[in-house]
């Protein structure tokens with residue numbers, strides 16, 4: 001079965017903003033799907049459309065086989081949501097918030113167990129409004145888990161979390177996925193989703209520019225690589241940015257770091273630098289995830305290069 005399917009999904013805000021543009025997305029049942037894109041790419045808008053918090057300008061949406069506009073309540077009963085910027089404004093403790101969520105969903109979870117799971121066991125009796133940002137995020141995650149949903153939709157779930165919180169989040173996502181839950185989560189950091197996702201979809205300026213596994217994305221980058229050339233002196237002003245196939249060049253102390261689109265570009269860079277500086281060491285790494293993501297989401301709608309899907 002398909003857990004999420006959108007066809008021709010478009011959302012316009014006013015005359016000028018096309019937040020989501022003709023999106024055709026398919027997330028399989030039981031899959032952990034990372035929804036990636038830079039700020040303003042349309043990730044939250046898509047999530048709000050899936051949950052019928054906002055209505056599309058055009059297109060159709062099915063979640064768990066249910067039409068999102070015809071029967072949103074039925075979808076919400078089976079979905080756990082961690083929205084962006086969850087606010088805890090009522091004078092309730094963490095435990096009381098969770099108890100409220102369990103009652104609302106008519107679930108039978110043990111609030112203490114869920115609080116322990118997200119590492120809030122010792123803070124259960126404190127007012128949630130007084131929690132730190134990361135603690136509030138942990139509580140929002142616990143609320144999303146209530147009722148063992150068939151689908152978890154997490155909007156930037158690691159926002160504000162410390163490394164331990166991120167680790168717990170990953171573990172719980174993996175556990176739930178192993179138990180058959182479909183997980184759809186948005187992020188703007190490719191390396192963050194690499195650890196847990198089966199596939200990723202990359203959004204840019206409202207459009208889906210790639211859908212693949214991380215390995216598949218790497219492959220589609222061809223012979224792209226990051227070159228690190230350590231020189232005798234800081235290698236500034238060498239002009240490698242102007243060479244064909246160079247995507248990005250930065251200087252880190254005495255090391256020039258160059259993202260190259262192809263093996264030919266690597267050779268050109270090495271030759272170019274060796275003619276202008278004393279090169280002491282050369283390291284070539286397969287394309288960094290950041291470089292890949294930057295490449296996929298570079299420029300606007302018109303400048304973007306074609307990427308295989």
Ligand SMILES: Nc1ncnc2c1ncn2[C@@H]1O[C@H](COP(=O)(O)OP(=O)(O)OP(=O)(O)O)[C@@H](O)[C@H]1O
Nearest residue numbers: 013017019037038039040041042043044045046188
């Ligand atoms: N209610 C709204 N009214 C007008 N424009 C909106 C509204 N909501 C979103 N947008 C616009 O739609 C575009 C996509 O925004 P969206 O919040 O979906 O991006 P995002 O990918 O979630 O970004 P971020 O990573 O910053 O959370 C942006 O240009 C944003 O300004």
